[in-house]
Amino acid sequence: MEINMQTPDVLMGLAFGIPASAGDDVGQENGHRWDPMDCDKKAPPPARKALRMECDFSYLPDHDEDAHFCHARAGVVGVADGVGGCRGDGVDAAEFSRGLMANAYNAVAAASSSGICPYTLLEMAYQKTVASTRTPAASTALVLSLAGRALRWAYVGDSTFAVFRGGRLLLRALRQQHYFNCPFQLRAVGGDRVQDAALGEFPVEEGDVVVAGTDGLFDNVFDAKLEEIVQMCTALSLTPGKMAQAIGRLAYDMAMSSRESPFSAASREQQGTNFTGGKMDDITVIVAFIVS
């Protein structure tokens, strides 16, 4: 079946039919953590049938401070969000996020084998970025890597991901934050450290769908709503790119709306505000299909 460019818009009508409930953003982190020192040495889980990744993205910029990459052949994706608090006074808040992702991508592209260790990659990208810039800008960062039949991750802050199987949410990586709206962040001097990254791995299967993104996605779309749209896109056999567009468009519409969002719910619960509606922000969505 040929899916035309209108499909995501058509999906939006369906997606908005059912109100999302507050509190769906809680999720669980049920992967297990590995020692970063072992990551490079540890052999990928045995591949009964080799798995690979098909990935694509959607980016809807607001301040244009998000950065990302997808490298399907290596099975690695990355997402970073330049911290908006660093904006102004001649500071380009995107400098650190773009540096991290460019350095990570270049290393992935130059690597000869798959199964790249996300922690090692993030650490290397961080060191290279620090060596090449004096910017006071800061960034969150996420790296996901397919190694054999395992999805491995390393992330600092609130650029996170979710894994779906058979249309059901199976794994939801929880954000790292110091307090409401202040995510862990990497910067050249001070800030949080790569060693503070959340690390883990999870056995994936053919047909699994991985959705990674910045807070522009996860602050605007409840998990239940994300699950719904992944189900609909899967039923329509959409490509990763079309699914990413549909999810990005959903996040954008939520950001523009006055409906309850994960951001407004958290703002009320954690700050006692009466803020309603979504959060306008850069929206980066990466969709990766696990295929054999």
Ligand SMILES: [Mn+2]
């Ligand atoms: Mn953001």
